[in-house]
Amino acid sequence: MKTEGASAKAKRRAGERATEEVEDGFVVGLGTGSTTAYAIEAIGEAVADGLKVQGIPTSFQSRQLALEVGIPLTTLDAVETVDLAIDGADQVVDDPDSSAYGALIKGGGAAHTREKLVDSAAERFVVVADPSKLADRLERSVPLEVLPDAHTVVEDRVRDLGGEPTLRDAEHKDGPVVTDNGNLVLDCEFGAIDDPAELAGRLSSVPGVVEHGLFVDLADATYVGTDDGCEVREY
Numbered sequence: 001m002k003t004e005g006a007s008a009k010a011k012r013r014a015g016e017r018a019t020e021e022v023e024d025g026f027v028v029g030l031g032t033g034s035t036t037a038y039a040i041e042a043i044g045e046a047v048a049d050g051l052k053v054q055g056i057p058t059s060f061q062s063r064q065l066a067l068e069v070g071i072p073l074t075t076l077d078a079v080e081t082v083d084l085a086i087d088g089a090d091q092v093v094d095d096p097d098s099s100a101y102g103a104l105i106k107g108g109g110a111a112h113t114r115e116k117l118v119d120s121a122a123e124r125f126v127v128v129a130d131p132s133k134l135a136d137r138l139e140r141s142v143p144l145e146v147l148p149d150a151h152t153v154v155e156d157r158v159r160d161l162g163g164e165p166t167l168r169d170a171e172h173k174d175g176p177v178v179t180d181n182g183n184l185v186l187d188c189e190f191g192a193i194d195d196p197a198e199l200a201g202r203l204s205s206v207p208g209v210v211e212h213g214l215f216v217d218l219a220d221a222t223y224v225g226t227d228d229g230c231e232v233r234e235y
Contacts, residue, residue, distance in 0.1 A: 010130035010225035015039035017230040018086050018128050018223045024052050027079045029118035030066055031087025032059040032111040035128045035225075039086045044069025056082060058118050059111035060180055076121060085122035087115055090213070092127060092222055093196075094134035094233070102222065102235035103196045107143030107213030110168070110179045116211055120218055127222040134224065138196055141187040142203070143168070143213040150208025151184050157206045161199070163188040183210055 015038030022028055022043060030040055040055075040062060047053060047070050054074040057063035066073055076082070089104040104127065106112045119125045142163070146154045151167060158165040168177040168185040177185050193199055193214075200214040222233045 006227065007130055007132065010227070011035040011128070012038045012225065013230045014128040014130060014223045014225035015086075016042045017225070017232075018126050019043050019046065021084055021124070021126060022046065022051070022053060023083070026083040027054045027056065027074065027081065029082050029085030029087065029122050029125075030055045030057045030062045030071070031085065031115055031119070031128075032062045032109045033088035035088040035130065036062065036086060037065055039128055040065050040071065041069055044071050047071055054079070056118055058087070058115045059109065061109065061111070076118065082118060082122040083124070085119045085125045086128060087119055087125070089127050089129055089133055089215070089222075091135050091138055091140045092129055092133050092219075093136070093138060095136045098136070100138070100196050100216070102219045102233070103138060103217075104215040104219060105138050105140045105142060105213050106215055107145075107185070110143065110145070110177050110185050112143055112213045113145045113179070113181060113211035116215060116218070119215070124220045125218055127219050128225075129222055130225050138193040138214075139191060141166075141189045142193075142199070144186045144188055144203065145179055145181065145183045145210040145212075146186055147208050147210060148182075148184050151186060154186060154206055154208045158186065158188050161190075161202055163190045181210065
């Protein structure tokens with residue numbers, strides 16, 4: 001039997017702890033990624049025990065897992081509200097003295113467009129993460145979902161903004177990654193991002209950009225799994 005590593009244990013603690021916010025009758029946004037997968041599995045166990053919820057998946061991956069564990073699914077246009085969204089992050093600002101405290105970079109799984117749509121629609125959005133995702137400043141590359149015909153134009157605009165774009169290649173096939181929406185992904189290096197809100201606004205104004213991976217002023221809390229429990233940051 002394979003032993004669960006420390007990182008996996010931390011992810012599991014974060015995901016399972018966040019599901020304690022799920023109440024009977026909730027509509028829950030189901031994020032994408034390895035940490036959120038633990039939350040989806042925990043919700044599935046609660047559904048098996050009688051909890052009544054509906055899930056809105058943010059990707060094909062989260063949809064498949066939700067179906068496997070028995071979570072009834074719905075869509076944004078079929079509900080009046082999303083009570084809670086649970087999602088992961090590639091990086092989280094963890095400096096309480098920073099104006100960007102709680103800002104995120106997402107999009108490692110190329111699902112950030114739908115993730116942002118569902119997360120921003122939710123009454124409460126909680127992030128699940130392990131300690132490796134915490135940082136004083138955002139500095140990972142920022143994913144941009146772009147229209148295929150626009151990717152070279154967007155690359156030029158990103159360079160004008162001081163970034164270095166790279167078209168994301170698929171790992172198990174020739175060619176680029178294609179999102180669930182049929183678009184391409186540019187991973188854009190900007191170095192340390194001192195003002196995520198400003199950069200977010202600039203990226204949103206670039207024609208051809210469907211959505212970027214900067215999530216600013218969206219998260220309400222982050223659940224951080226640790227070696228011996230889970231810490232909660234409220235924003």
